[in-house]
Structures are given as structure tokens and as C-alpha cells.
Amino acid sequence: QTVLDIGAGTGRLTMLAAPTAARVIAVDRAEAMLAVARERAARAGFGHVEFYACDHRLLPLPDQSVDLALAGWTFGHSTGWDEDWKTEIGRSLDEAFRVLKPGAPLIIFETLGTGRETPAPPTEALAAFYAWMVDG
Numbered sequence: 001q002t003v004l005d006i007g008a009g010t011g012r013l014t015m016l017a018a019p020t021a022a023r024v025i026a027v028d029r030a031e032a033m034l035a036v037a038r039e040r041a042a043r044a045g046f047g048h049v050e051f052y053a054c055d056h057r058l059l060p061l062p063d064q065s066v067d068l069a070l071a072g073w074t075f076g077h078s079t080g081w082d083e084d085w086k087t088e089i090g091r092s093l094d095e096a097f098r099v100l101k102p103g104a105p106l107i108i109f110e111t112l113g114t115g116r117e118t119p120a121p122p123t124e125a126l127a128a129f130y131a132w133m134v135d136g
Helices: 012-017 031-044 075-081 085-099 124-135
Strands: 002-006 023-028 049-053 068-072 106-109
Touching: 002 012, 002 085, 012 023, 012 031, 012 068, 023 031, 031 049, 068 085, 075 085, 075 124, 085 106, 085 124
Parallel strands: 002 023, 002 068, 023 049, 068 106
Antiparallel strands: none
8 A cells, every 4th residue: 555644744654654654655745754754664675665854735646545544733733824724724625535446444643642641631733733633
């Protein structure tokens, strides 16, 4: 299967998908983060992982070319970066569904923040994002 890791960062999900996927495509707009992921994949011997520095609202992939898409701890950043975050996250979701094969899943991982050792309530912006994702 072909797995897409949207907002791959340093490759946490990329590295989890690589042992069982035929092809992994890791995208992130931060080239510095992808450099870390690229190095991790090379050290692990994962030659079937591809890396693209791009905005996940404009994926460099053909329509219906992906069997599974993962988005880990990425969409929530739009709540702080984009004034109209609902529109921008919506664009990212539309793009993910464009590249997914019909019926293929998109799995979104979001938590109550990163870099925490114990659970904490989400920020006001993240709470609004979580509610929007659940309620539409």
C-alpha cells in the first residue's frame, strides 16, 4: 500500500508506517523537519520513503493515488497560524481526500498538545478545533 504522512515533521508516523507499507510519502512544509525524517529513514534502511517539502493544501500527488493518509499533530497548528483556520484546514482535508483512493481512510491524530508529560486541557483555539472536527 501507499501511505501518505501529512505534516510528517521529523517522521514519527512515517517511521511507524514504513515497515509495513510498499511506499511512504512524507510531506511537510518545513524542510528542516523533513531533513531529520530523511536521516531517520536512511538509518533504518527505508529506501521506499519519499519526502516532499510542500504545503499540505497543495499536495504534489495525483488524484486517487494513496491507500491510507495519516495526519499527526498538524492540522491543529492552523488555529494559531491562520486567522480563518476552518477554511485552511478544510482545504487541507479536501486535498487529502483528493489524493486518497475511494473509500481509503484518513486518520487524524490530535492530542491536548505536544511536548507535555501529563494531560492538560487544550488551549481555547485547540478546543474550538476539536469541537469543529467532531461536530463539523
